[in-house]
Amino acid sequence: MFDVFISHAHHDAEWAEGLAGELAVHGVKVFLDEWDILPGDVVVHKVDDAVRRSRGGIAIISPASLASPRAQDEYATLATASAAGGLRFIPVLIGEVALLPSAENRVWRDFRDVIGHGYTKKVAELAAVLLDREPEPSGRVPFENLRATLPSPPRPLTEPEPHRIVIRYVRADEDYGERLAEQLRAAGLPVWTAGDLRPGDEPFWVLRQQLGHAVAVIVLMSPQSQDSADITRDIVAARERGRTVFPILLHGERNYHLAATWYVDARDGRLLGPEELNILAALHRADAAGRPLSPARALPAPATRPLRAVRMPPSLSLDRLREYLAEGRWRYADLLTTDLLLREAGRSAEGYLCEADGRKLPAGLLAGIDAVWSEHTHGRQGFAAQSGLARVRTGTYTEFLELTRACGWCDERDEVAGGYRDFAGRAGGRSGFYPTLRNPQNERYLNWYDQWTETVLAVHRRSRAWEGKG
Template identity: 40%
Template sequence: MSFGPAGFFLSYTQADAAYVKRLTEHLEASALPVWLDAKLRWGARVPGEIRDRLATAPGIIVIMSPASERSEWVEREILEGQRHGRPFLPVLLRGHRHFLLAATSFFDARDGRLPGEQEIGELRALLDSDAPRPGPVTRPVPVVPVATAPTEVSLRKLRHTLEEGQLAHADILTTSLLLEAGQRLDRGWLRRSDAGRLPVGLLADIDTAWAKFSQGQQGFAMQLARHPGPPEGAPPGRHRDFLALALTVGWKGLRGEVSPPYSELVAADDFPPGFFPTMRNPQLERFGSWHDKWTDTVMTVHTRLRNSGVRGS
């Protein structure tokens, strides 16, 4: 990479440019480096430099508004940042929370306010440390609905992302689709009691999309073919069941060690059959309990698949 020190990546749309200008000036006055597309160098490779900035940013500040919710660029920047495991710092300017950031706490700027001393301190802590972002903030956070789209629109996005070969992006979109169906977007993981909320038709549509663009090598049907049920003597849907699946599809090594961060998990050039979808939510990795929540999510989906007889098409 040929650019200078990484700054906080600011993801936004031009409709919110007035607030973004104020925010940028405010953060830079506090000695916090900020990078946004207005700072692109003359002759820079636009998609390439944006990807590089997202991969190395100490944090990604997303301005949430109705306009940014509709923006394909903002969505892609969120997906790329999640792929690399970067901390997210959403700012709610107007409207609802972005569905891809539903499980991440946000700064409420609906009255036009700028981050205060506490938020500036949190940004400095991120800038000064490579450690994961701390857990949820202790200050009260208002309850704000999550912006969602009709299922067919979300499925169309999934198919388009798969067609482009963006497997990690498609993986994160798949997880969001499942969480939305289970009414758990704001929690970021599924409980076993949520299995009945997952529509069989949706699971079949997701499986068909993955199978089509991977020549049948990825998707739920392949996972079920390779791991149709728990090992002998193991309770279905529990830890040993998950571990056997994770070993079979390549989420874990032969010793069953804890999986690496999401950015490393999906960094391979070639994936074993059934590796995707992982149903893993990168937003949860800042919490110590993320692995248990991942296990519950995967086993909730697989319990529904086994009981419904979904086999793809």
């Protein structure tokens, strides 16, 4: 086995040997043409075998490599091995050359004009990464990391025409999803499904565009969709943008993110009835007239005795929370935090917590949620950060007001935005703003503010006990 396969153009052989030698000093086992291909070897077979037996790959990108068919073939081989088998692929730049567009989704290292101590530090970092060790702290974020994570300017989402009803489902529910799409189109309603993607489309951006301006987002609920991170993202994105989510239950139990929402029970395989089609038609007419209906006005009130929602293990929810925070999706993480606590207390259908519910919350879960928020925000967000700004001791409304002011949830007149999206838009760079514990699904009710107040006080009183300050 090799720790790294180094690909380079013949013109760069001297520089490549120097790099290989320095890596070898650090204990890295290197495959290099000049060292490992012997007279009589079939070069292509030797290279393919070496790539298969390498845990990492370095492609030296230079003016010479861009003009070398062999170097380009090796680059493609490494990129394919990385995508298919998990090989760590590291582009390295030397000479006057720009980064290849195909390498922009990798964290590369720039050795152009790097000499002396700077060269030594970069080689040591490469060696540590290839040996799966923690590199020495550099004191500052390498500019290549910032370029890799922000490879292009923010991309505006162009508004699609017309706005459509977006249907989201997993492969297992594809048959029902396409039959539903045909029904809606036959009723004269504009529809978008994954089947409308065209060759050359970028699915992520097209879906964001459609979700951002959707008339409604129909979510097909089933055990398979419950486990889909993509469906969960779509639900959270729709809620965060104030889109109406129209759930249809096909099998099993309801999605826990939609536990407090009206839904269509289609477990018998039926398509939508006249009343349900009328709801979608009303949403379409209002949107076309430039007066879209809010989710609270669009859907009927939830059933008084709905089917219970499925429970996701807290460990999986915390993993998803880490994922959202690592991507900087603060609002997604905020909504997931609220859902997780409601679900744990058995209050998903009600959509809020009272003091007795707060006492049911496991201290370990609160500590875990707080740790994830703190870890990804350098301690600036989370329950502990909020408690440092204003403490909830006895659970009074006065304490709630003090917390809303300290966390930036209200304006100078102590007024709080009525819609979640406008409310979350106040976050800016405020410490302690998240998690807010607001539930957009309950904004349909006149007493949503009172429900939010109860939820915040219940969680913070329980958090105080977990922190040992009860």
